[in-house]
Amino acid sequence: MSPTVKKNPNLKTQVYNYLKNQIMTGELRPGERLIEEKLSNDLEVSRSPIRESIRMLEKDGLLKVKKTGGVTVVKPTMEDFQHMYELRIEMEPLSSFYAAKRRSSEQLEMIRDSLLSGKQITSKEDKSLNFHEAIVQASNNQWLINMVSHLRGINSFYRKSIIEENPFHVEQAYIEHQKIFQAIVDQDSDGARKFMKQHIESDYNLFMELCRKKEVK
Amino acid sequence: MSPTVKKNPNLKTQVYNYLKNQIMTGELRPGERLIEEKLSNDLEVSRSPIRESIRMLEKDGLLKVKKTGGVTVVKPTMEDFQHMYELRIEMEPLSSFYAAKRRSSEQLEMIRDSLLSGKQITSKEDKSLNFHEAIVQASNNQWLINMVSHLRGINSFYRKSIIEENPFHVEQAYIEHQKIFQAIVDQDSDGARKFMKQHIESDYNLFMELCRKKEVK
DNA sequence: AATATAAAAGTTGTATACAGTCTACAATTA
């Protein structure tokens, strides 16, 4: 056997990735119930790896067990959203702060790349994800990376659950990204923190505005 | 085991709690490997609930899989510790901030109780856990509660892993707690945030000092 | 027709079986 051939990750990991993706993309709707045996048939694996991946997704906050038994996709409320922003508005600036302090030159390049690729995006997809992701990575704090990635993931899923169309203010975002980037280049950690805070705040305001429009409709 | 009448929480939850406790108290040492079959024999349950609780503990950051397969108790480094404090030093003040804003009168009573019970503790155990826990709860932000509880849990476990004896500065801590509490009573959210930040900072300094002493020895 | 009750179907929780993989150590060869 060739030693170069990468072995497939185990089934529980594949199932985990599959389900996570289904939830994130909205194929599995909030509130929808997951039936282990049905998944078992559809994916052609036994229930064992399915149950294990369900436990992981529970911990991710994407699934929740009903008191009676049985799991459903989490159904976010506006309050959840509010609470998540209360966190993001502190933690993302924190990640900028440490990114400015500790980024390696490779990491700086990663951030620059994602900044530039974000310039020419359509309003359909949120490539700014990459910019933010590159910044947390550059914070070089594994705990911060995990928490912020997690928050951003759920946040984007929640956002999709609450408002269907999701226009991003591309021009505005790009300007804000530039300011953050420059501060990180200059290793101006306080500036990086401040600009990121403003950026998240304006994202929050945009979101709230969209929610209000939706209510009116 | 015996399929007699068992109404109580399911086995995976019991196993999860048991293992978590074992890890937190240090019965299971950092780096130690967990053998599913051995646990299965010891606890007299099958491997199924054991595997599921292992997946949960992995997500908690208490266990990690080795590339070869098999899980071990996480072995924290000083860098981990540093990184966790970088987070706590932001998030605990944040929880104080929202506690001051949103605490119910019942929650305020809970905080008062834990403040007073913390007054007469020995230096052996950290009852101040309760004070901090009561405060996050009063933030009424479920996401913040989860993250801070998680951080505090791991932090205390890590602390135990690095320095054996763990003297707390009871008097000093009580004074700081009082200031935080008063700010929460007064709904002075900025004050609550500031005092909590000072408190965590002084905790951090104490910890670093202990580490240095240990190195010298 | 409404309500209570029992039988059936659907689902989860747990145990067990088994195959493939890894580890350790003894036997073999250079």
Add this chain to the structure above:
DNA sequence: TAATTGTAGACTGTATACAACTTTTATATT
């Protein structure tokens, strides 16, 4: 002696079996 191969035993990953619960549907009672 050192390196290599073989092999038994130890573990894990996955599948399957089955009992206990739930929910639904059907039946009986009033």
